[in-house]
Amino acid sequence: MASICSQPLLQVTNVTHLFGPEKGCQEISFDLYPGEVLGIVGESGSGKSTLLSVLSGRRSPDSGSITYLNAKNERTDLYASTEAQRRTLLRTEWGFVEQNPRDGLRIGVSAGANIGERLMAQGERHYTELRKAALHWMTQVELDTKRIDDLPSTFSGGMQQRLQIARNLVSKPRLVFMDEPTAGLDVSVQAKLLDLMRMLVRDLGLSVIIVTHDLAVARLLADRLVVMRRSRIVETGLTDQILDDPQHPYSQLLVSSVLQP
Numbered sequence: 001m002a003s004i005c006s007q008p009l010l011q012v013t014n015v016t017h018l019f020g021p022e023k024g025c026q027e028i029s030f031d032l033y034p035g036e037v038l039g040i041v042g043e044s045g046s047g048k049s050t051l052l053s054v055l056s057g058r059r060s061p062d063s064g065s066i067t068y069l070n071a072k073n074e075r076t077d078l079y080a081s082t083e084a085q086r087r088t089l090l091r092t093e094w095g096f097v098e099q100n101p102r103d104g105l106r107i108g109v110s111a112g113a114n115i116g117e118r119l120m121a122q123g124e125r126h127y128t129e130l131r132k133a134a135l136h137w138m139t140q141v142e143l144d145t146k147r148i149d150d151l152p153s154t155f156s157g158g159m160q161q162r163l164q165i166a167r168n169l170v171s172k173p174r175l176v177f178m179d180e181p182t183a184g185l186d187v188s189v190q191a192k193l194l195d196l197m198r199m200l201v202r203d204l205g206l207s208v209i210i211v212t213h214d215l216a217v218a219r220l221l222a223d224r225l226v227v228m229r230r231s232r233i234v235e236t237g238l239t240d241q242i243l244d245d246p247q248h249p250y251s252q253l254l255v256s257s258v259l260q261p
């Protein structure tokens with residue numbers, strides 16, 4: 001967890017993006033600290049994915065601001081930057097793990113090339129170095145290194161998700177966004193992936209914003225939660241506090257309906 005002295009990595013102030021009344025996200029404010037994992041939970045349609053795409057620079061807010069403390073320790077306003085600057089940030093200091101690995105991988109190139117791509121974009125041209133990094137990251141995410149030249153389409157869903165994680169982490173991002181990264185996987189595959197993600201987040205000191213409708217995933221990974229309902233945050237707090245003692249009636253309903261046997 002972050003030290004209370006450090007500055008927020010991400011500062012979100014009054015962010016709104018609406019497709020219609022209560023459709024999207026509105027008046028969203030929170031700070032994310034270095035090394036912190038923030039879970040965004042709420043029912044389907046509450047605006048979690050919309051918020052994630054605004055936070056990650058993919059969709060401009062109608063109003064509000066998001067500032068990010070970059071690796072040079074400069075605070076930058078995400079939407080005052082150019083589109084190209086935001087794209088660069090997403091390829092370097094940030095990562096984005098899509099729910100469907102096919103949206104986050106290049107399906108037509110090998111696993112090794114998928115991992116090496118971000119390094120190449122950052123100027124690494126040495127084949128030996130790219131190969132070494134790919135092997136290292138395959139090992140980190142527990143993929144068989146013998147599959148380095150295989151296409152991701154020959155991988156299982158769980159393996160593709162591990163590859164997507166490796167592809168993101170190779171550039172040593174400081175902040176990773178994840179949209180339901182374990183949804184659609186078998187329960188046992190999910191459990192192993194969650195263990196791996198927990199280990200990587202801890203070992204690398206990553207800051208993460210993760211959208212999930214699965215409170216068990218939130219419990220395992222997140223330090224803090226924001227609960228969304230109809231485009232707004234209804235409650236925010238430490239994960240254990242919210243899951244064990246929710247204050248808002250909607251959070252109470254959400255927790256009781258999902259966690260009760």
Ligand SMILES: Nc1ncnc2c1ncn2[C@@H]1O[C@H](COP(=O)(O)OP(=O)(O)OP(=O)(O)O)[C@@H](O)[C@H]1O
Pocket residue numbers: 019022023024042043044045046047048049050051213
């Ligand atoms: N591109 C879009 N155009 C119009 N409406 C949209 C668009 N994207 C999302 N919405 C609407 O905004 C609301 C919030 O959707 P969003 O996908 O952010 O919710 P969510 O909480 O992520 O839901 P889920 O858990 O089902 O993915 C929904 O009513 C949705 O129909």
